[in-house]
Amino acid sequence: RRLWLSYSERSALAKNPLACRILQLMGEKKSNLCVALDVPNWSELVRLVNLIGSDAVVVKTHYDYIKDWKPSCQDELTKLAAAHNFIVLEDRKLGDIGNTIMGQFETLTSWADGLTMHSICGGDSLKAVREAKVDSRPHGVFVVAELSSQGNLISAPYTKKTTELAKEFEDVVAGLVAQNPLLENEPGFVQLTPGVSLKAGGDNLGQKYVTPSDAVLARGGDLIVVGRAITRSINPKETARQIRQELWSAYERRIAE
């Protein structure tokens, strides 16, 4: 069962190379923290990466959130990723016909290791990812099966169909973006779980939060996305360390069960 095996054991079971690399790095770094750096300027992103990059396994970007993003940021981010040993996930949430997805995937993987995508266009959009011409580094997609926001339009059948697509395209799908332990018998997939903060609650635009330990233990998350709880903290480094610690001890409890 996915939830009871260690990340290192699971890395050998992953069919997608990026899932394999993420699971391996989680075991090595002893971290299951993915930090979401939704900040307005590139300099702020660099400042935060230098503070917390070593605590995170994955840095999640929305490059179009950054007002002064320019092509040179791509190389700089690659260098920062090498220096702090993290993986770059661009949360672009692709969702279009196969041909469009193919072009977007080829362009964005020149700097991002992984991308998020919606399953709304069905199997051919994943076939496009499979057929895209990319370099030899490990790449993959995280497919949105569930969303953390209140009132979102994803239905139970959509979630179920998305999990089936993930299995059908296990070579290109690194995992699911999800709020619940889907794919419980599939240890090779990584569950990416956002909507996590120090306290349960939400923001005033529909985001909903669970605590770090609930994200891992109740929600089945493997790689936990934390954004503003860290980036807007008075002491981002200290907060990242605290959350990292809470996430890792919840994981250790989970595999010990």
Ligand code: BMP
């Ligand atoms: P924050 O922790 O500041 O609320 O940020 C959460 C991050 O995760 C954002 O970058 C958001 O785009 C992303 N996200 C989410 O919050 N819920 C989802 O269901 C899927 C996401 O990608």
